[in-house]
Amino acid sequence: MTVNFTVKTTLVGIALFLVAFVVLGSVSVVGWEVSNSNWFCTNACHQVHPEEPIAQSLSAHANINCVDCHIGRLSFFPAMIKKSSHVKHVWSILTGWERPTYAPSLGHVGNTCEGCHTEGTHKYNLLGSKSSFATDKDNTESRLTMTLRNVGRIFGGEDRRGMNWHTSGNVKFVATDPQKQNIELVEATLPGGEVVTYKSVKATMSDSDLASAERATMGCMDCHNRAGHPFRDPESVVDAAFASGELNRKLPYAKKFILDLFDTKVESREEAREVVDHAYATYREAYPDEVIQDPEASESARKFIEERKEFLTDLMVSSDFPEAEDVTWKSFPDNLGHKNFPGCFRCHSGRLQDDEGTPIPVNCSACHSLPLVTERDQIPAYYLALLDQKKPRNHRSPDWMSKHMDYLGDKKCSTCHEDIKFGVNDKTFCSNSGCHAPDWQYLDLSALRND
Numbered sequence: 187m188t189v190n191f192t193v194k195t196t197l198v199g200i201a202l203f204l205v206a207f208v209v210l211g212s213v214s215v216v217g218w219e220v221s222n223s224n225w226f227c228t229n230a231c232h233q234v235h236p237e238e239p240i241a242q243s244l245s246a247h248a249n250i251n252c253v254d255c256h257i258g259r260l261s262f263f264p265a266m267i268k269k270s271s272h273v274k275h276v277w278s279i280l281t282g283w284e285r286p287t288y289a290p291s292l293g294h295v296g297n298t299c300e301g302c303h304t305e306g307t308h309k310y311n312l313l314g315s316k317s318s319f320a321t322d323k324d325n326t327e328s329r330l331t332m333t334l335r336n337v338g339r340i341f342g343g344e345d346r347r348g349m350n351w352h353t354s355g356n357v358k359f360v361a362t363d364p365q366k367q368n369i370e371l372v373e374a375t376l377p378g379g380e381v382v383t384y385k386s387v388k389a390t391m392s393d394s395d396l397a398s399a400e401r402a403t404m405g406c407m408d409c410h411n412r413a414g415h416p417f418r419d420p421e422s423v424v425d426a427a428f429a430s431g432e433l434n435r436k437l438p439y440a441k442k443f444i445l446d447l448f449d450t451k452v453e454s455r456e457e458a459r460e461v462v463d464h465a466y467a468t469y470r471e472a473y474p475d476e477v478i479q480d481p482e483a484s485e486s487a488r489k490f491i492e493e494r495k496e497f498l499t500d501l502m503v504s505s506d507f508p509e510a511e512d513v514t515w516k517s518f519p520d521n522l523g524h525k526n527f528p529g530c531f532r533c534h535s536g537r538l539q540d541d542e543g544t545p546i547p548v549n550c551s552a553c554h555s556l557p558l559v560t561e562r563d564q565i566p567a568y569y570l571a572l573l574d575q576k577k578p579r580n581h582r583s584p585d586w587m588s589k590h591m592d593y594l595g596d597k598k599c600s601t602c603h604e605d606i607k608f609g610v611n612d613k614t615f616c617s618n619s620g621c622h623a624p625d626w627q628y629l630d631l632s633a634l635r636n637d
């Protein structure tokens with residue numbers, strides 16, 4: 187009997203163990219899956235950063251899980267170890283966190299972006315073209331076209347490097363802030379193996395601090411930091427919607443009107459919808475003459491706003507997040523170009539120079555062709571004339587952009603560039619609005635001048 191009793195207890199024990207194993211196992215698997223879900227990353231700690239999932243849902247990566255980028259595409263055990271380091275977020279929940287939140291923990295090699303994209307991801311020089319619209323009565327369209335030098339050489343030009351060159355461990359740098367906007371030292375291993383150090387002429391750190399500071403290695407995220415969360419500026423959003431026909435560009439002053447609408451501060455999506463509900467009345471008040479003179483335009487405006495209510499409401503809350511106090515698209519720098527933020531100009535600005543005063547190249551055409559701005563797709567004559575010309579040697583010097591102003595009176599320039607008049611009307615070479623209309627941040631050509 188004793189034997190039977192022991193067998194029974196053992197069997198019960200095994201059964202209980204199996205049940206517990208299955209239950210605990212299932213709970214762990216479910217727990218693991220839940221903790222990998224976008225729901226968990228967005229809601230588990232209450233809405234800590236409501237703007238991030240909104241921006242992610244508008245990105246090319248909308249269908250990817252937060253963990254694919256923020257933990258990386260790892261197998262179970264390495265992922266578990268990495269995830270446990272995220273437990274520090276619990277501490278922030280207890281002690282509070284700063285708004286907006288930033289993500290310094292993203293790794294830069296091997297398993298995040300490269301988990302899906304290969305190293306040789308920049309396969310083509312990209313020809314880009316986009317429309318923008320003026321805030322005048324006709325919403326006048328102009329088009330900016332350029333070829334981005336992603337791979338390197340464009341049309342038989344001299345050999346150049348492309349984007350991938352920065353991600354092979356060749357570029358190391360020291361930044362003074364967690365968002366890596368102010369870069370004061372860069373160490374580059376050039377194709378020949380030579381290591382060159384560039385220091386900022388406006389450095390706030392002392393030479394000895396710079397020498398001992400930890401170097402960050404440049405990776406995908408140092409250019410594509412907005413890949414997961416593009417925070418869109420209202421002007422580009424409206425331009426894109428006019429270009430695609432989602433918004434009606436034939437309505438007088440439509441661009442100005444919609445941008446003004448976006449300037450209205452709203453505290454909730456409902457409030458945004460109310461603003462849009464009243465949009466037609468506001469439009470008639472703002473432009474009474476145009477509306478009265480053109481009853482057809484007035485009627486199509488009414489119909490249009492009626493039909494596009496949800497779309498306009500979506501746009502209003504996609505750059506300025508009512509549920510996220512004090513956070514707008516401006517809170518998150520974009521490193522990819524240099525339009526609204528310093529971006530590439532953090533390094534390619536003229537400030538970072540080697541021992542001999544030679545900067546990291548500032549030439550516009552190191553990265554893309556000359557911006558071509560056209561109205562009604564008429565290519566300016568000065569641009570066509572340049573296509574047959576070879577660039578003179580001095581144009582390739584890394585500090586050419588700071589020097590070119592000194593030559594403006596030089597007759598030789600006009601043999602290729604024709605009539606030279608500085609301005610922004612896109613009629614002559616030096617009145618290119620792509621170059622001279624914006625106020626580029628960090629492009630510090632004066633840093634290269636002796637006066």
Ligand code: HEC
Pocket residue numbers: 224227228235238239242247250251252253254255256287288289290292407410411412413414415518
């Ligand atoms: C395609 C990759 C990708 C996906 C998917 C992704 N992120 Fe990110 N996320 C990034 C990158 C890149 C950064 C910027 C890191 C940096 O500045 O170095 C970032 C930054 C952040 C930040 C800091 C604020 C900011 O925008 O700089 C938060 C918070 C964040 N992500 C949360 C999330 C959440 C929540 C999800 C899922 C809903 C998510 N991320 C999905 C790539 C991604």
Ligand code: HEC
Pocket residue numbers: 245246247250254255259298299300301302303406407410413414
């Ligand atoms: C889980 C796989 C996955 C991961 C991880 C991932 N991507 Fe992507 N990425 C894709 C896919 C798929 C597309 C194409 C989407 C499309 O065309 O709609 C894409 C598109 C892109 C594009 C072109 C579209 C755009 O947004 O301009 C860029 C740039 C890009 N990824 C960069 C990154 C960077 C940088 C990271 C790391 C922060 C990253 N990706 C992480 C799968 C991934």
Ligand code: HEC
Pocket residue numbers: 299300303304305307308309310312314334336349350352353404405406407408409410522
């Ligand atoms: C020096 C800055 C820089 C670095 C570093 C960089 N990229 Fe890019 N990448 C660019 C630029 C500029 C473009 C063109 C952007 C555009 O079309 O607006 C681009 C385009 C892309 C595209 C779209 C390509 C296409 O043909 O449409 C993908 C995908 C991409 N990058 C992924 C990556 C990945 C993955 C890494 C890391 C291995 C990386 N990039 C590192 C600057 C960079």
Ligand code: HEC
Pocket residue numbers: 335345346347348349352357358359369372373374376382404408409521522523529530531532533534546547552553
């Ligand atoms: C952290 C600093 C840093 C940032 C940020 C950076 N670069 Fe660079 N880049 C360098 C350095 C250093 C070189 C090599 C300079 C040299 O040859 O002396 C370089 C070279 C290049 C070249 C090759 C130029 C040539 O003449 O062959 C291109 C193209 C380029 N960068 C594009 C970009 C673009 C586009 C961005 C922004 C999306 C960018 N870089 C952002 C540091 C940077």
Ligand code: HEC
Pocket residue numbers: 330334522523524525530531534547548549550551552553554557587620621622629
């Ligand atoms: C280090 C590389 C680099 C240098 C140097 C550079 N650019 Fe760019 N620029 C870029 C990249 C990358 C983009 C595209 C970003 C994108 O796709 O959104 C861009 C975009 C632009 C745009 C389009 C902006 C828009 O409306 O979206 C203009 C105009 C422009 N550059 C003008 C210039 C001029 C003028 C110079 C010289 C003073 C210059 N760039 C120097 C990398 C560079």
Ligand code: HEC
Pocket residue numbers: 549550551552555556572575576577578581587590591593594596598599600601602603
């Ligand atoms: C032999 C013909 C020729 C002469 C002479 C010439 N240029 Fe150029 N220049 C060019 C070409 C070609 C380009 C390239 C356009 C492009 O990249 O799409 C250019 C580009 C430029 C750029 C833009 C640089 C960049 O990186 O995109 C500036 C600024 C410039 N020239 C100024 C001058 C000045 C100032 C003079 C007189 C000292 C001058 N050029 C003389 C042919 C010439």
